[in-house]
Amino acid sequence: MPNDKITITFPDGSEKQYPKGVTGYEVAESISKGLAREALSVTLDDEILDLDRPIERDGTITINTWNSEDGKYTFWHSSAHLLAEAIQELYPDAKFGIGPPIENGFYYDIDFGDKSVGQDDLDKIEKKIIEKARQKSGFERKPVTKEEALSFYKEKGNEYKVDLIKDLEDGNITFYTQGDFTDLCRGPHIPNTGLVKAVKLTNVAGAYWRGDVDSEQLTRIYGISFPKQKLLEEYIHKMEEAKRRDHKKLGKELKLFMMDQMVGQGLPVWLPNGTIIRRTLESFLREEQKKRGYKEVITPHIGNLELYKTSGHYPYYRESQYNPIQVDDEEYMLKPMNCPHHHRIYSNELHSYRDLPLRLAEFGSVYRYEQSGELNGLSRVRGFTQDDAHIYCTHEQLKREIKNCLDLTQFVFSIFDMPVDIRLSFRDDNEEKYGGEDEYWERAEREIKEVADEEGLDYKIARGEASFYGPKIDFIIRDAIGRKWQLGTVQVDYVMPERFDLTYIGSDNEKHRPVIIHRAPFGSMERFCSILIEHFAGDFPVWLAPVQVKMIPIADDFNEYAYQCAAKLKEHDVRVEVDDRSEQIGGKIRDAETSKIPYMLIVGGNEAEDGTVSVRRHKEGDIGTFDFSDFISNLIDEIDSKRVPDHSNSN
Structure with a gap:
C-alpha cells in the first residue's frame, strides 16, 4: 500500500505528518486559524508556493505573512499583476513584457504603442488598481503546453511574451488569471486581490527589452502596495525622510564630494571634508586588519588583458568593463577587480603550509562601465575603491578563517549601529553562469552553511546569487530609516586556485591547492559612504566628523x-x-x-x-x-x- 503521508518540518525543527496533497493553507490552519488568515503563501524548502498548491513531498515549510520577505515577495508579485490588469482596461492595446516583484515593491515593463504614459497618468492607474483589487478576484493557476502558450500570445500580437516563452522548457509553463487578466507566470500569488488595500505608483522610466540597448524601449512603471492604508502612509513618510537624507544633497551642502562633467560621469571627486571621512574609515579598517594578521599591498590601476581572461572576469563580466587599451603589441584594461592581481602576488614566491593563511589586503581602485542612466551619486559610479582582501589558506584552515571574516565584518557594522541580515548566496541550475567543478561548489556551499550553523547565524539561502567562482555570505545592513543595503561579503573560491595554478607545499612535501576567501566588509567605499551619509543624515559621530x-x-x-x-x-x-x-x-x-x-x-x-x-x-x-x-x-x-x-x- 503506497504511503499517503508526508512529513512537514517547521522552522523550529518540529515535525508533523499530513496527508499527501495537503495545501499550504491547510497546514497554516492546522497551526492556528489566525495564522491561516494572515498567510499569503508558503515556502517549501527553497520554493515559494501558492497557499492552494497541493504539497506532494516531505519538506521544510515556512508560512509567509506580510512580515516576512517571502510574504512581501508574494504580495508585490500579485500587485504587479493587478497593475497589468488595470493597464489592460485603461489601455487595451498595451503589450506586456515582464512584471517582477523587487526589493521594495514591483514594476511592469509595458509597450504602450503610440500612446505616451507618464507621471501625470499614475493617479488614474492607481484608482483603477484599487477598483480591481476590491473585486477580490482569486489567482487561478493553469499549466499550459509551450504550443498553447505561444499560440495565446501570438494571437494577442505580444512579441515580448513570445520571446520569453521560446526560452522556457515545455512542461514547466503556467498561466495565472485574476479577473479578466491572464499572464505568463510561474507564481506564486496571494489568495485574492482583496488583500491589496493601498497602492502607490512611484515612478515611470524607460527600459530596454531584456536590457538590450538595440531592442525596443518600453515604459517601466514602478509601484508599491500594502495590506493596510496606514502602512502606505508610513512608507510615504519614510520616502520623504529619505529625500531629506539624500547623500547627493547632503554631499553638496556639507562639501563632501562633487561630480564634474569635465572629469567624467560616474567619477566622484572627493573634497577635503569627504576625504577626511574616507581616510578615517580606511584607517579604522587598516588598524583592525593589522590586529588580525593582514598584510597590505598596492596594485596598478590597469592590467594586461590576459590577466582578466585567466581569472574569467573578462568573459563573465565583459559587458560591464571598459574596452581594452592597445599598448605596443599588447592589450590592457582598466582594472575591474583586485583579485587577479593578488593571485599573482601569491604566485610570486613558493609557499609552504607553514606560511598559510596568507591574508592580503588592499584599498584598490577599480573601474566598471555603468550606463549613464544607472549612475547615482556615490552609490552607483564608474570608478570606486574596494576594501578587498584575499585569504589563501589550507582546507583545514578554511572554516576558522571564514569565522574570522564573519567576526570582522559584524564588528565593523556594529560600530555604526547598523543591524545586519545574513544571506547565503549559492548557485542555481544555470551552469553557464559559473566556473569550476561541481564537487568544489558542493564542498564550498556545504562548508559555508556549516560555519553559519556553528556560529548560530540567522540566515536565508538565495540560489542564483553566487559569484561565478564561488558561493558567498552576504551582509545586508539596515539603516536608520529601515532601508536594506547589501554591503559586506565573504566568498569561498575553489576556482581561482585552479585558473592561476596556485599551490603550496604541504607537510607531505607534495603540492596542494590553497582555498581562497574573498572578503570586503565595506564593499565599495563610495557606496558605503553614500549609505553612511544617509544613515546619519550627515550628522556623523564625532570620530568621523570632518570638523569635530x-x-x-x-x-x-x-x-x-x-x-x-x-x-x-x-x-x-x-x-x-x-x-x-x-x-x-x-x-x-x-x-x-x-x-x-x-x-x-x-x-x-x-x-x-x-x-x-x-x-x-x-x-x-x-x-x-x-x-x-x-x-x-x-x-x-x-x-x-x-x-x-x-x-x-x-x-
Missing part, C-alpha cells in the same frame, strides 16, 4: 584664547576650526549647526579668565560650561570609543 569642534569667540578680543584652545585640541589630533569672523554670535552658531559640527565651544571673557569653555552640542544646544582640560578628556574618550549619536531624528 568649532571654536566660536563672542568678540574679536577673545580670538587669541580661541586659537590657544584650538592649538591644544590639535595636539590631540582633534579636527578643529576657529570662527573668527566679525559676525554676531547667533549667526556663527547657526552656521555651525547647519554644517552639523558636533561641538561648538563658545568663549568670552569669563572662559578666558577661568580656562573654561561653554559647550554646545549639535541638536542639543547648550550643555554647560566645562574646564577645558576636562572637555578634552571627555572628547578624546568619545572619539576613541567611536560612540554613535542618536541619528533617528537627525536634522
Whole structure:
C-alpha cells in the first residue's frame, strides 16, 4: 500500500505528518486559524508556493505573512499583476513584457504603442488598481503546453511574451488569471486581490527589452502596495525622510564630494571634508586588519588583458568593463577587480603550509562601465575603491578563517549601529553562469552553511546569487530609516586556485591547492559612504566628523584664547576650526549647526579668565560650561570609543 503521508518540518525543527496533497493553507490552519488568515503563501524548502498548491513531498515549510520577505515577495508579485490588469482596461492595446516583484515593491515593463504614459497618468492607474483589487478576484493557476502558450500570445500580437516563452522548457509553463487578466507566470500569488488595500505608483522610466540597448524601449512603471492604508502612509513618510537624507544633497551642502562633467560621469571627486571621512574609515579598517594578521599591498590601476581572461572576469563580466587599451603589441584594461592581481602576488614566491593563511589586503581602485542612466551619486559610479582582501589558506584552515571574516565584518557594522541580515548566496541550475567543478561548489556551499550553523547565524539561502567562482555570505545592513543595503561579503573560491595554478607545499612535501576567501566588509567605499551619509543624515559621530569642534569667540578680543584652545585640541589630533569672523554670535552658531559640527565651544571673557569653555552640542544646544582640560578628556574618550549619536531624528 503506497504511503499517503508526508512529513512537514517547521522552522523550529518540529515535525508533523499530513496527508499527501495537503495545501499550504491547510497546514497554516492546522497551526492556528489566525495564522491561516494572515498567510499569503508558503515556502517549501527553497520554493515559494501558492497557499492552494497541493504539497506532494516531505519538506521544510515556512508560512509567509506580510512580515516576512517571502510574504512581501508574494504580495508585490500579485500587485504587479493587478497593475497589468488595470493597464489592460485603461489601455487595451498595451503589450506586456515582464512584471517582477523587487526589493521594495514591483514594476511592469509595458509597450504602450503610440500612446505616451507618464507621471501625470499614475493617479488614474492607481484608482483603477484599487477598483480591481476590491473585486477580490482569486489567482487561478493553469499549466499550459509551450504550443498553447505561444499560440495565446501570438494571437494577442505580444512579441515580448513570445520571446520569453521560446526560452522556457515545455512542461514547466503556467498561466495565472485574476479577473479578466491572464499572464505568463510561474507564481506564486496571494489568495485574492482583496488583500491589496493601498497602492502607490512611484515612478515611470524607460527600459530596454531584456536590457538590450538595440531592442525596443518600453515604459517601466514602478509601484508599491500594502495590506493596510496606514502602512502606505508610513512608507510615504519614510520616502520623504529619505529625500531629506539624500547623500547627493547632503554631499553638496556639507562639501563632501562633487561630480564634474569635465572629469567624467560616474567619477566622484572627493573634497577635503569627504576625504577626511574616507581616510578615517580606511584607517579604522587598516588598524583592525593589522590586529588580525593582514598584510597590505598596492596594485596598478590597469592590467594586461590576459590577466582578466585567466581569472574569467573578462568573459563573465565583459559587458560591464571598459574596452581594452592597445599598448605596443599588447592589450590592457582598466582594472575591474583586485583579485587577479593578488593571485599573482601569491604566485610570486613558493609557499609552504607553514606560511598559510596568507591574508592580503588592499584599498584598490577599480573601474566598471555603468550606463549613464544607472549612475547615482556615490552609490552607483564608474570608478570606486574596494576594501578587498584575499585569504589563501589550507582546507583545514578554511572554516576558522571564514569565522574570522564573519567576526570582522559584524564588528565593523556594529560600530555604526547598523543591524545586519545574513544571506547565503549559492548557485542555481544555470551552469553557464559559473566556473569550476561541481564537487568544489558542493564542498564550498556545504562548508559555508556549516560555519553559519556553528556560529548560530540567522540566515536565508538565495540560489542564483553566487559569484561565478564561488558561493558567498552576504551582509545586508539596515539603516536608520529601515532601508536594506547589501554591503559586506565573504566568498569561498575553489576556482581561482585552479585558473592561476596556485599551490603550496604541504607537510607531505607534495603540492596542494590553497582555498581562497574573498572578503570586503565595506564593499565599495563610495557606496558605503553614500549609505553612511544617509544613515546619519550627515550628522556623523564625532570620530568621523570632518570638523569635530568649532571654536566660536563672542568678540574679536577673545580670538587669541580661541586659537590657544584650538592649538591644544590639535595636539590631540582633534579636527578643529576657529570662527573668527566679525559676525554676531547667533549667526556663527547657526552656521555651525547647519554644517552639523558636533561641538561648538563658545568663549568670552569669563572662559578666558577661568580656562573654561561653554559647550554646545549639535541638536542639543547648550550643555554647560566645562574646564577645558576636562572637555578634552571627555572628547578624546568619545572619539576613541567611536560612540554613535542618536541619528533617528537627525536634522
